[in-house]
Amino acid sequence: MKQNLLYKKPALKGAIRVPGDKSISHRSIMFGAIAEGKTVVKGFLKGDDCLSTIDCFKKMGVRIEETNDQIIVHGVGFDGLKEPVELLDVGNSGTTTRLLLGILAGRPFHSVIIGDESIATRPMKRVTGPLREMGAAIDGREDGQFTPISIRGGNLSPLNYELPVASAQLKSAILFAGLQADGVTEITEPEKTRDHTERMIRQFGGTVTRSENKISLHGGQALKAQHIEVPGDISSAAFFLVAGAVTPGSEIKLQHVGVNPTRDGIIEVLEQMGADLHINEAALDAEPVADITIKNSKLKSIEIGGEIIPKLIDEIPVIALLATQAQGTTVIRDAEELKVKETNRIDAVVGELKKLGADIEATDDGMIIHGPVRLNGGKVSSRGDHRIGMMLSVAALLTNEEVEIEGIEAVSVSYPDFLADLESLMSKE
Ligand SMILES: O=C(O)C1=C[C@@H](OP(=O)(O)O)[C@@H](O)[C@H](O)C1
Numbered sequence: 220m221k222q223n224l225l226y227k228k229p230a231l232k233g234a235i236r237v238p239g240d241k242s243i244s245h246r247s248i249m250f251g252a253i254a255e256g257k258t259v260v261k262g263f264l265k266g267d268d269c270l271s272t273i274d275c276f277k278k279m280g281v282r283i284e285e286t287n288d289q290i291i292v293h294g295v296g297f298d299g300l301k302e303p304v305e306l307l308d309v310g311n312s313g314t315t316t317r318l319l320l321g322i323l324a325g326r327p328f329h330s331v332i333i334g335d336e337s338i339a340t341r342p343m344k345r346v347t348g349p350l351r352e353m354g355a356a357i358d359g360r361e362d363g364q365f366t367p368i369s370i371r372g373g374n375l376s377p378l379n380y381e382l383p384v385a386s387a388q389l390k391s392a393i394l395f396a397g398l399q400a401d402g403v404t405e406i407t408e409p410e411k412t413r414d415h416t417e418r419m420i421r422q423f424g425g426t427v428t429r430s431e432n433k434i435s436l437h438g439g440q441a442l443k444a445q446h447i448e449v450p451g452d453i454s455s456a457a458f459f460l461v462a463g464a465v466t467p468g469s470e471i472k473l474q475h476v477g478v479n480p481t482r483d484g485i486i487e488v489l490e491q492m493g494a495d496l497h498i499n500e501a502a503l504d505a506e507p508v509a510d511i512t513i514k515n516s517k518l519k520s521i522e523i524g525g526e527i528i529p530k531l532i533d534e535i536p537v538i539a540l541l542a543t544q545a546q547g548t549t550v551i552r553d554a555e556e557l558k559v560k561e562t563n564r565i566d567a568v569v570g571e572l573k574k575l576g577a578d579i580e581a582t583d584d585g586m587i588i589h590g591p592v593r594l595n596g597g598k599v600s601s602r603g604d605h606r607i608g609m610m611l612s613v614a615a616l617l618t619n620e621e622v623e624i625e626g627i628e629a630v631s632v633s634y635p636d637f638l639a640d641l642e643s644l645m646s647k648e
């Protein structure tokens with residue numbers, strides 16, 4: 220589906236509450252299912268990826284009620300999950316695939332995970348390898364590297380594992396398997412990655428400890444149903460933060476955004492670039508939440524690399540756009556993981572932004588962007604990747620010419636109402 224965007228007077232004003240956090244929404248269903256009792260989830264993200272997670276658990280016999288403002292998961296415990304008769308279709312969702320594998324690794328039944336064309340290209344050996352070591356029988360294309368993947372869980376042994384990549388999905392898969400293993404599982408991560416799984420284990424009454432970069436947990440813990448309030452997704456808010464920072468005359472307030480310190484790299488980047496940003500005191504629930512106000516301002520280039528990368532990995536497409544408007548040369552490095560997301564996001568960002576006149580080049584592990592540059596209109600494509608589609612919609616604010624985006628429907632993966640929300644901030648005069 221094509222979308223033509225022509226924004227002549229794009230100053231953005233007003234307040235917006237972005238939809239629920241995708242990572243936390245997935246986990247709320249998973250923990251709800253493996254806990255005993257009724258978990259109520261408010262603020263759940265009804266994007267395609269999280270709906271795929273719901274669908275997979277329904278196919279394993281979990282009763283999940285969806286109303287307008289909440290989801291109720293009738294937990295069955297690990298042992299109550301049933302062998303699915305149908306294929307478990309994860310759609311476009313890497314998080315569903317990898318975390319589900321961790322849960323299935325300890326279940327004594329057979330299941331098959333399939334997904335879309337993009338999922339079929341994403342590396343799964345990083346997860347299937349350690350899960351096999353723990354005792355799960357797994358097969359899949361190229362020896363368990365790609366979907367379709369079939370799995371028959373087993374009696375798991377605990378694992379002491381050093382993650383070869385800084386991936387919260389890999390860490391979480393091993394934690395889910397570790398919860399079903401007989402003994403203590405220990406994971407060391409090269410850099411700190413998002414810790415929603417650890418927080419949720421504690422919220423559900425379990426124990427997981429962390430010392431430096433080592434995370435440990437005991438198998439066999441009983442988890443209890445909870446009430447979960449999902450905060451707004453900072454990865455979705457990032458598009459508005461950048462839109463507000465780069466569009467003349469803008470001032471936007473983003474309400475109730477999750478500001479977990481393992482996810483807030485975008486805020487650090489905006490501050491370092493000189494953005495006019497104000498964050499109110501974060502309220503602490505299971506996850507910290509804050510309102511963030513951003514105004515248009517002059518921006519300067521920075522270098523982004525090292526341990527901040529996992530804290531902003533999904534925001535890099537829109538950070539690249541931000542850098543096109545900053546004075547100087549912005550360098551993004553240590554971000555090879557971008558190559559194995561929904562698309563190769565280094566190629567997609569560089570290729571599509573070049574069509575709009577950006578001065579940007581790809582490197583082996585990131586990109587180099589020279590700014591500021593006045594963008595032009597043109598025909599671009601999301602390449603089927605939600606974050607590329609949303610980034611290009613924000614780019615359309617920076618030109619008086621028309622931007623035609625092919626494949627805009629991809630935004631429904633994480634933010635179905637994205638364009639309507641963006642347009643709601645535009646002056647109606
Ligand atoms: O754990 C999660 O919810 C996620 C972890 C990240 O992936 P990796 O673990 O592959 O880095 C991120 O890119 C993805 O959007 C969501």
Ligand SMILES: C=C(OP(=O)(O)O)C(=O)O
Pocket residue numbers: 241268311312313314315533560561606633
């Ligand atoms: C990489 C992403 O998600 P996933 O890995 O769950 O497909 C994303 O949302 O940017």
